[in-house]
Amino acid sequence: MAVLLAALALLPGARLPRTGPVPQAKPEAATEAPAVPLPEEKPETGKAPAPQPEESGQKPETQPSASDVPTPQPKPGQAPAAPPAGKDALPAAAPPQYQGPPRPGEQTLEEQHLTIEPESDADHAECTKDLQSLGVVFRETPRIDGGNGCGIDRPIIVSEALPGITLKPEATLRCPTALALARWMKGNVIPAASVALPESGRIITVNQASAYICRLRNGADTGKISEHARGNAIDIASFGFEKGEPVAVRSRREDSTLTGAFQRTVSAAGCLYFTTVLDPESDAAHETHFHLDVIERKGGFRYCH
Template sequence: MALRSRAIAKAHRLAVRYSVILTRVAFLGLLLLPLLEPNSFYITRAGRVASPPDVELHARSEIGTAAPEIAPGVTAEADQPPSAADVESPSTDGKVPTLPPADMPTPLLPAQPAEPNASPAESAGPDGKPLPPSKQATVPWTDTEIAEAKAECGRLLANITAVTEELPPAREGICGAPAPRELRSVGESKVKFEPPATLNCPMIAGLATWINDKLQPAAQQSFGSPIARVIGASYSCRNRYGLARAPLSEHALMDAVDIAAFVLADGKVIRVSKGWGPTTAQLKRAAAKASEPPTVNKVKGEKLLVSASKLGANDIAKHGEDKPKSPEAEKEAAAKLALSSFLHHAHDSACEIFGTVLGPDANDAHHDHFHLDMKVRRQQRSLCE
């Protein structure tokens, strides 16, 4: 027992001594820490010193040139369901209201491009960094290319009612088009584009068909008023999403347009950001948070059910046994459903005409606009998300 007691006492003294030493070393290290250079500690593996990874920062491009394929932007209400106040009432003076700059499409860098298999631009400057599209060397349009593009415009626009202005061949680095036009309005009712869109003729013909044949009947049926204006952005000499290492955007070829809102003849504004309803990603996040399966209808053709689920029909089912809603609440729900149904119809009908259609369900970058272009793909007819 005596030997055991002495051993325990000796172990205790050693523990106290080493504890004091470690405390002093740690304290000394804290005193020296401010004097060390940043990033002085690296992780060593297999005899090598691994330096910290470089962080690439991407600045947002200005909307003055055009929203990225991505574009229209981030707002505080992006993750909130739309309310009745999101739909403007008709103006009292008979004039069509103008959307404030905050409602124009704004750029957003998404987690991944629409086509992840595409290769980035290969041109690089002397420092090894990729050159922007406007700085990359190329050759001017040939007379043959210009003549063929103008002949195509004659064929495509012969039976299209549109007010356009022919522009000279445009070449900005590798951007531009041989026969661009400025689109000001389409249709007999002269649906205006604000600002006027700089596009090639296939896009102009596609927009005219989409608006006249698909949107105008749907707007008249849903709201009792035709579309008077389209708010969006078009040409922008940049890569996709404005990234340095990404394929060239269709916006750079005057082959794409981003649409953020429609303005009806009675003054009502239909914004994609506020009328679409919760996106598929938002529904999945909400379902995961509530430990419930997401309310997403995958059956094609049942657009009404899709719109209803995105507008809170799941809430109606959840509270189905509650007392009936007031007339005001029912009217508000009907208005939301009409907005969502119209926008979903606009998106789905665009997939029948354009090569690429990206909307709020595509990714967070497109939560507040439709991206439309005429890109031709080999392996698939179109990209519709």
């Protein structure tokens, strides 16, 4: 009893420890081996795996060699592909010759079966009225049918391109061609000459090298019909003046004189009135004249060179 009383007397002063016991690892946990990665996992190597080509958008660093690439074989009925160019390449075979009938552009005039373009009375009357208002001297002549599509439905013969300016020799043309010539002369040729060549006086003659004539372009044996054969074209060889020598149309690309400036000016201005202008800088066939024509093209396209 006395012992029990003594124990009760000591309880108020008793205290719990500040910290409890630290749990210790089990002996078997300290020696447990690391887990083996699952089959779909990859062990870490310290750097990310390189992306695959389809992921990065880049081509693989290594390309298959030429010996690894199979040579494509031609399909049945298909010509074999040409070998690559190089010192060992075989010379290219000549293209096969065309064996069919002549193409339209290669036919003779007789083979093209062309017809003369008809002109309405109203259009012709309006055009000749415009010529008269400009003072062009001309006369009408009967319909020309040269065969093979050559000819003019409503031809005129022009003797003066403008008042006091003789067209030498007289030119048989369609009225729209004569009208374009007169407008070009009045609007650009005469003013350019008065500025560039005032000492030569006024223009008194325009010398033409070709007007209506039944032929193919550039006088070739085959090809397309010339606009001369339809009365749509005129070739101008030179301009005559009151004083001095005439100005001949020739290559003047490098001509730094005012005569060169005059020719280049009137050549460029020709495209305002004609749908085709070929001058001596165009090709060898036009090295001595301007070719001017009024052929109609789709979309109002004009060829001037």
